[in-house]
Amino acid sequence: MIATKSWLRLNLRKSRSMINSYRFLPRLSGLILGVALVFLSQASVHAADLKLEATLVWGTNDEKSPDASHKPVDTVYAKKLAKYFKWKNYFEVNRQTVTIPSRQSKRLTMSKQCVIEITELEGEPIEVKLYGEGKLLNKFTKALTKGEIVAIAGDDKNESAWFVMIKEIEPKAEEELARKAAGEK
């Protein structure tokens, strides 16, 4: 694991190709553009809107959560967290999906004490703000790469911990989520 602490302010503005005049291109330019778009769509993490899933996870050594509605977190998260953190069990407290329009923010109330605000910055970076009981505690900006999970976490009472896990929803995963949600109802 690599521990870092950085105070650099970096503005990762990337320009976007303007393709409004697509219709007016000669055929060769159109072919080049088509090829370019294939690469960009494969490589680029962010479309105009950013679809994210945020999950509040509670880490504890207790066998069960006192709240019966909390179920064990999914195996992907459980494996990642168990690999690096000391707690025996991880429970999903709240899960939300959100679509953030380009260069806008959305606020997610994960619990009464924990609110996060995510801003889609131009290009790959997102900004995540953590509010504890209404007060802004922490802010970080990071590029969200494909398949990456970004989390903000901290200690909770009784030697437990909380984690807010954020990841981008891929189109196929989105269909799977919708199927799961329909099954849960």
Added chain:
Amino acid sequence: MATQPDYSKLADDELVKASQKGDMQAFEELVARHRDKLYARAYSMMRNENEATDLSQEAWVKGWQRLVQFQGDSSFVTWMTRITINLCLDQLRKQKRQRAESIEAMDEESGGVERQMPVVNINPSEGLERSELRKRIDRALDQLSYEHRTVLILHEFEELEYKEIAKRMECSIGTIMSRLFYARRKMASLLASLRKEELK
């Protein structure tokens, strides 16, 4: 050198006039004054803090864009509240398309649930602090379907007429009357049962 006016001392109509000329600080003062009311209205309809924040902010953005259309026929806050309500109704319609109807709502349409509701003397305000009473009403509102809650909010809190509510909810006046009747009776029943539980 011209000094900045103290916006906090200006009346709403003066702030609106200044905003219509492009004075964003004047508009910010209007936002500060009335944001709680708009947020509360959005929250009462959406029952979700994030959505209420999002929609109330969107309402302010639309208010800024449409300021030239505001003629002063109603108060500025009433005008903004209408924008907020319309945005919430649009969002609720979108969500309805994605959501299965609750059994309660289906039962209501056939009149089944009401037959079981005896007339009650609700009077739950005895010995209660206002804040506690408001919380109870809020809990009871939460148990209504979105159609019933919306009609109740628009009629009781916004004091719109049946015709106006029907237009905004895109249904007939008869449907509005039925929903309002059901919503009121259901609230009475819920508030009476909350009171009974207190006395146990």
Added chain:
Amino acid sequence: MKTDFELNVQAYLDGELPENEVKEVQAVLAARLGSQELLRELTQTRDLLRQNEPQAPLTDSRDFYWSQIRRRIDAEEKAKTAASQPGWSFRRFFAPLITGAACVFALVVGIGKFNSPANSWSPVVIENMSSETTSMSFRSPSENLFVVWVYDRNEELASAQSAEESLHD
């Protein structure tokens, strides 16, 4: 099933009953105890709600809430300005040149990004916004996981040790 009369009682309460029906409803109300009770219940409910609308305070600070609105206004105005440019003659003469350059740029950027590994290093900016808390960050390239750990500044030393202990490779 609710009857038309019950709905008329409600409409009478709300002042929505046509004038020619008001007297008829009043006559029935005077005669039928059950209808009077229904009217009383509806009146109580209406008055209770109107006098005790639930409050929903907004917890965001003035500045924060306004900053969100301002950002949206600016974004919409920028979008409108972009949409209104440029004129037909500009597009006709300069579009192929600009678009050709854009194609090449998009191709270069796209290939570059396509070839870059998913876990390549990207800068992170972390700011502690409260005097009471501080943070440290962890990254696992193998698990594609990045964590910002926020803790009480007063317990900084103890927490740093705890965080280190809570990790195991």
